[in-house]
Every structure is written in C-alpha cells, then in structure tokens.
Amino acid sequence: MRRQTPREVRNAHSTTRTPLPRRMRMAIMSLFLLSISVMVIIDSKPNYHRTALTGPELRPIESSPWIGGDLCLDFVNTAGSRTRAPAVDRLEAYGDLVRWSRLAGTIDDSIAEELLRLAEAEPASAARVLSRAKALREAIYRVFSARADGRAAEASDLNALSSAAAEAAAHRALAPAGFGFRYVWPREGARLERVLWPIAAAAVELATSDRVTRVKECATANCNWLFVDLSRNRSRRWCQMRECGNRAKQRRYHAREKAGSVADRKNDARAEPGMGRRVQTGTSRDRRAFR
Numbered sequence: 020m021r022r023q024t025p026r027e028v029r030n031a032h033s034t035t036r037t038p039l040p041r042r043m044r045m046a047i048m049s050l051f052l053l054s055i056s057v058m059v060i061i062d063s064k065p066n067y068h069r070t071a072l073t074g075p076e077l078r079p080i081e082s083s084p085w086i087g088g089d090l091c092l093d094f095v096n097t098a099g100s101r102t103r104a105p106a107v108d109r110l111e112a113y114g115d116l117v118r119w120s121r122l123a124g125t126i127d128d129s130i131a132e133e134l135l136r137l138a139e140a141e142p143a144s145a146a147r148v149l150s151r152a153k154a155l156r157e158a159i160y161r162v163f164s165a166r167a168d169g170r171a172a173e174a175s176d177l178n179a180l181s182s183a184a185a186e187a188a189a190h191r192a193l194a195p196a197g198f199g200f201r202y203v204w205p206r207e208g209a210r211l212e213r214v215l216w217p218i219a220a221a222a223v224e225l226a227t228s229d230r231v232t233r234v235k236e237c238a239t240a241n242c243n244w245l246f247v248d249l250s251r252n253r254s255r256r257w258c259q260m261r262e263c264g265n266r267a268k269q270r271r272y273h274a275r276e277k278a279g280s281v282a283d284r285k286n287d288a289r290a291e292p293g294m295g296r297r298v299q300t301g302t303s304r305d306r307r308a309f310r
C-alpha cells in the first residue's frame with residue numbers, strides 16, 4: 020500500500036475534523052461581535068478638543084475654584100501645591116483652556132467652537148499654546164506671590180508678563196458700544212492664543228491697580244492659591260473657609276487639646292511628688308511636635 024504524503028495526511032485529517040458544537044460557534048461569534056463593539060466605542064471616545072464645551076465627561080478644569088476675585092488669579096488657581104512645580108494642575112489639554120475661558124466669560128460659544136476646530140486641525144500649535152498658558156500662569160503666580168509676601172518680583176517674570184500683555188494689546192481694538200466705545204478683541208479670524216490675551220491683560224491691570232495691595236496667598240502652607248482680599252479689615256487668610264480655613268481651625272483645636280492635656284499632667288505632677296521628672300520629658304516631646 021502507498022504511503023500518504025504529508026498533504027494527504029493533513030487533508031484526510033481536516034475532512035474528518037469534528038465540527039464545532041453549535042453553542043461554541045455561537046460563543047465565538049458573540050465574542051467577535053463584542054470585540055467589534057468595543058473597538059467602535061474606543062474609536063468614538065470623546066475627543067477633549069471636540070467635546071470641551073458639551074461633552075458628558077466632567078473635566079478637572081470644571082472644578083476649578085473661582086475664589087481669586089480677579090480673572091488672572093482665578094487662572095493661577097487652576098493649579099496648586101507648588102512646592103517646585105504645580106502638583107495639582109487642571110489644565111490638561113488645550114480644550115481645557117477653551118472651557119475655562121468660556122466659564123470665565125472671556126469668549127463666547129461661537130469663538131469657543133472655532134478655537135476647538137482650530138485646535139483639532141493644528142494639534143501641535145494647540146499644545147504649544149497650552150505650554151505658553153502654563154508658563155504665563157506660573158509667571159503671574161510668582162509675581163503676585165512675591166508681592167503678597169513683601170518680596171521683589173523676578174525681572175524675568177515681569178518681562179514675561181509685559182510681553183504677554185503687549186501681545187494681547189496688539190490685538191485689541193476700539194469698537195462702538197451704544198453711545199460710546201468698548202475695547203475688544205476681534206471676533207473674526209480667531210487664533211489659538213486668543214484665550215491668553217484677556218488673562219495677560221487682567222494680570223497687568225491688577226498689578227498696576229490699587230487692588231494689588233490686597234492680593235494675598237492662602238495661609239495654608241503649599242496651598243498656593245491667590246486671592247484679592249476684599250474684606251473690610253483685610254482679615255481674610257484662606258482661599259476658602261470650608262477647605263483650608265476649616266483645616267487650620269482643626270489643627271488649632273487639636274493643638275489646644277494636646278496643650279491642655281500636657282498642662283493637666285503638669286498639675287498632676289505638682290500634686291503628686293516624685294512624678295515631675297516623667298511629666299517634664301513628655302512636655303519637651305510635645306513642644307518638639309508643634310514646631
């Protein structure tokens with residue numbers, strides 16, 4: 020009898036292969052359809068640029084605080100905890116700049132849509148404007164933080180602010196408004212940098228106004244949010260009472276509690292001869308803890 024060639028063996032094997040059970044075929048088909056659905060969902064995941072105004076996702080920028088009392092300080096407060104670089108930063112994409120500007124009221128919906136379309140068409144330019152926005156924000160922070168702290172601002176930061184404001188002013192123009200005029204940025208031919216102009220203009224306006232003497236930095240270490248203290252007796256210390264203010268209150272309360280228990284132990288030691296030495300040790304340890 021002739022020996023079968025390898026191909027004949029394979030063919031013989033394939034013709035005798037048991038067909039897959041119906042249930043298994045259905046399961047494979049379902050998995051296939053499921054994977055296609057997942058691919059479609061991933062592909063249609065909202066684009067931050069496209070959905071910056073209307074997307075269902077809640078962007079971090081939307082929880083940005085509006086406690087600065089000035090446009091440029093509210094922009095500074097989109098980041099926080101700046102020991103060296105911002106540890107908290109709500110500006111993650113160019114679309115966040117547009118969304119923030121829309122919330123701040125410095126652009127309207129039609130300009131916002133135009134900027135988002137532009138950012139989608141020119142992503143590299145949008146990324147450059149985003150990093151310029153962050154650099155401007157940090158320069159504004161350092162200038163006003165120094166002022167609040169009674170220090171001189173760095174010349175490089177003042178130059179950065181001046182340049183940004185000069186660029187903004189170059190695009191501004193007078194327009195009729197009622198019987199008078201308004202100083203506006205043109206609506207036509209939107210540019211990606213458009214979102215930076217009102218911020219830079221506001222920073223220079225605040226820096227050269229009387230209100231600059233009221234600019235403060237939150238008293239909580241490494242909060243770094245700035246605000247204009249509009250209280251009558253200039254007594255505001257925290258960015259928000261319900262956040263940093265309450266935490267400071269709690270710290271003071273615990274400190275008093277601890278100090279009270281130390282005083283009680285001292286009194287006990289006086290009342291009981293021979294206990295003084297132990298209590299003294301506890302007191303010095305507690306003092307160290309509060310430094």
Ligand SMILES: [Zn+2]
Pocket residue numbers: 237238239242243244257258259262263
């Ligand atoms: Zn704070």
